[in-house]
Amino acid sequence: MTESAATPRLLLTDAAIARLPFAQDKPRILRDSKIPGFHLWVGKKTKTFRYQYELPSEAGRRGRTQIEILGEHPHVEADEVRAKVLEYQARRARKQPIRVPQARVAPEPEQLTFEGAWTLYRAAIVKEGRSERTLADYDDKFERHLAGWRDRPIAGLTREDVTKEHATITERARKPRAKQKYASGKYAANGAMRLARAVWNFAKNELETPGLPELNPFRSGKLFHKEKPRKTGMAPEDLPGWWKQVVALDNPIRREMHLFTLLSGLRKTDVLTAQWTNVNWSKGSLRLPSPKGGEEKAFELPLSKPMLDCLKRAQELGQTFYPDENKIWVFPTEGGHIAEVKENGRVKVSHVGHALRHSFRTIAGAAGIDRLRTKILMNHALDDDVTDSYANVPALFSSLMEAQEKISSLVMASLGKTSSQTW
Numbered sequence: 001m002t003e004s005a006a007t008p009r010l011l012l013t014d015a016a017i018a019r020l021p022f023a024q025d026k027p028r029i030l031r032d033s034k035i036p037g038f039h040l041w042v043g044k045k046t047k048t049f050r051y052q053y054e055l056p057s058e059a060g061r062r063g064r065t066q067i068e069i070l071g072e073h074p075h076v077e078a079d080e081v082r083a084k085v086l087e088y089q090a091r092r093a094r095k096q097p098i099r100v101p102q103a104r105v106a107p108e109p110e111q112l113t114f115e116g117a118w119t120l121y122r123a124a125i126v127k128e129g130r131s132e133r134t135l136a137d138y139d140d141k142f143e144r145h146l147a148g149w150r151d152r153p154i155a156g157l158t159r160e161d162v163t164k165e166h167a168t169i170t171e172r173a174r175k176p177r178a179k180q181k182y183a184s185g186k187y188a189a190n191g192a193m194r195l196a197r198a199v200w201n202f203a204k205n206e207l208e209t210p211g212l213p214e215l216n217p218f219r220s221g222k223l224f225h226k227e228k229p230r231k232t233g234m235a236p237e238d239l240p241g242w243w244k245q246v247v248a249l250d251n252p253i254r255r256e257m258h259l260f261t262l263l264s265g266l267r268k269t270d271v272l273t274a275q276w277t278n279v280n281w282s283k284g285s286l287r288l289p290s291p292k293g294g295e296e297k298a299f300e301l302p303l304s305k306p307m308l309d310c311l312k313r314a315q316e317l318g319q320t321f322y323p324d325e326n327k328i329w330v331f332p333t334e335g336g337h338i339a340e341v342k343e344n345g346r347v348k349v350s351h352v353g354h355a356l357r358h359s360f361r362t363i364a365g366a367a368g369i370d371r372l373r374t375k376i377l378m379n380h381a382l383d384d385d386v387t388d389s390y391a392n393v394p395a396l397f398s399s400l401m402e403a404q405e406k407i408s409s410l411v412m413a414s415l416g417k418t419s420s421q422t423w
Contacts, residue, residue, distance in 0.1 A: 009033040012040055014078045017047055038085045040073070047073040049081040051088060056095070068098065111153035111211075114196075117203040118142055124202065131290050131297075133269060138195055145169050145192035154203050155211035162217045166193050170225070186225035193218050233358030234351055236366055239414040241350075248347045253321065256314040257331045257338055258352060263307045263408050265360030265378050267292060268341050268353040274330040276315070284308060284401065291379055299379050300394070302401040304408035360407070367410045373403045 010016055012032045020030070023044050032038040041048040049070040068088070070081045088098045126135065145165075149157065169189035197218035203209040204216070234242060249255050261271050270291050278287040286301045303311070311330065318326030325332035332338070341353040351359060357378070364374045375381075377400060 010040075012038065012049075012078050012082070014074065017073050017078060020047065022047070032082075035082065035085055035089070038082070049073065049076065049078070051085050053088070053092065053098075066098075111155060112203060112207070112209050113150065114146070114152050114154045114157065114199070115150040117154045117207070117209070118146070118199050120207065121199045121202040124206070129295060131292060131295075133290075133292060141192050141195045145188065146196055149196075153211075154200065155209065157200070157217055159215075159217040162193065162196070163223065166190075166223060190224045193223065232351065232355040233360075233362035234355075235362055236410055236414040238359075239411065240416065243415045245347060245349045249343065249349070250345065250347070253314060253317050253331055253333070254338065254343070256310050256317065257341070258349065258356070260307065260310045260314070260331075261341070261353065261356040262359055263304065263310060263411055264301060265357050265364075266301070267357060272331060272338050272341070275328055276326075276330060277328075279303075279311065279330070281308070285397075288379070297379060299376075300397065301377070301379075302397060302404045304401070304404045306408040306412050307404070363410055363414075364403075364407050367403075367406045369403045369407060373400055376400060377404060377407075 008029075009031045010033060012030070017040060020040075020042060023042050027041060027043045030040045030042060032040075037052045039050055039052065041050050049072070051068045051070060053066055053068075055064055055066050070076070070084060091098050122135070122138065125138075148165075149161075166189045169192055170186055172185070197216060197220075200212075200216050200218050204212045246255050246258050249258075257271060260266075261268065264271065264286075266288075270288050274286060278289065279285075280287070280300075284303045286303055287298070288301060289295065289298050291297050291299070314330055315326065318329070318332045322332040322334060325334070325336060329337035343349045343352065361374065361378065364377070369377075373396070376396065
């Protein structure tokens with residue numbers, strides 16, 4: 001596109017350019033009202049300063065048209081560009097070339113990008129033994145919320161960048177759910193920034209990346225939203241209403257899955273991926289080889305009599321409906337194991353998955369189980385308190401079994417007499 005007499009003229013100032021809308025269809029040109037050749041190219045996403053002029057004629061032939069690209073607004077200011085154009089005009093008047101040969105400068109060393117730092121951090125935590133579940137969660141956070149920084153030098157990320165991105169992730173939650181590309185909200189924003197902070201710290205402390213400031217731009221001070229634990233657990237008196245919902249489900253294996261989650265207090269992934277090879281019927285235990293935290297957090301869960309009864313019913317049902325899948329999975333379905341705890345059919349169940357884990361904690365308190373044994377049964381990290389750290393968990397198995405029986409007895413009594421029988 002070349003200039004024409006019909007091209008609109010405007011005194012190109014920062015204020016005037018800021019008011020200009022971007023092009024809706026084809027790019028358009030706005031010429032400066034004072035300096036010939038100085039104009040603004042307005043595209044769909046950019047506003048670019050340009051200077052158009054003719055090269056000197058050669059052998060009686062008119063010189064060809066030349067255009068200099070002078071930068072995008074608002075990254076460069078109009079007055080700065082105007083001064084450069086006036087300098088170009090002065091050079092032309094003196095018949096000097098506009099382009100002055102520049103001294104060669106040694107290229108800057110390649111900078112570590114945010115994606116590069118993330119890749120190295122991920123490799124380090126894989127070597128450290130982080131669980132597949134944790135890695136999948138981190139991958140998800142990166143792709144959903146941090147991928148926009150892939151090519152940004154990590155040394156160039158500022159506190160302003162972090163604050164803006166944290167607010168963006170938070171604000172997405174206000175859009176209608178159907179229009180949201182990714183899950184978002186306060187907790188999602190906090191989680192994404194925690195991961196980014198870990199990557200930044202790794203780049204600074206382990207990779208010793210040059211150019212990083214002393215203060216981590218992802219530091220928590222006045223950035224993260226205040227988080228409150230979700231109080232979704234049921235008390236013993238709430239169980240009968242929940243039980244009526246579970247009994248009404250059409251799928252008997254899913255009924256047992258929900259009941260076992262409540263009786264065990266396990267995380268939903270540990271329940272759904274439980275395998276028969278890890279069930280020790282004679283000892284009365286279920287081994288969790290790779291729970292949250294990885295193999296280092298592997299533990300042996302004591303199984304009370306109601307829990308064993310639940311597993312026996314699940315095994316019989318699995319052999320009936322999914323004999324092949326039942327050879328591996330405790331709670332099978334066609335092609336593998338149950339993958340989703342939410343009930344989307346004709347019957348809705350108010351508490352599933354993690355809400356049942358919360359309920360287990362509440363009922364354990366109602367049953368009078370001490371804090372230490374409750375934490376071990378739920379596979380929570382023990383306190384830094386030296387007394388707790390001395391606890392020999394395997395040696396406490398019989399005591400933990402006693403606690404498990406008390407919790408299960410209170411659950412079954414609250415559900416009703418028929419709950420321990422077959423469905």
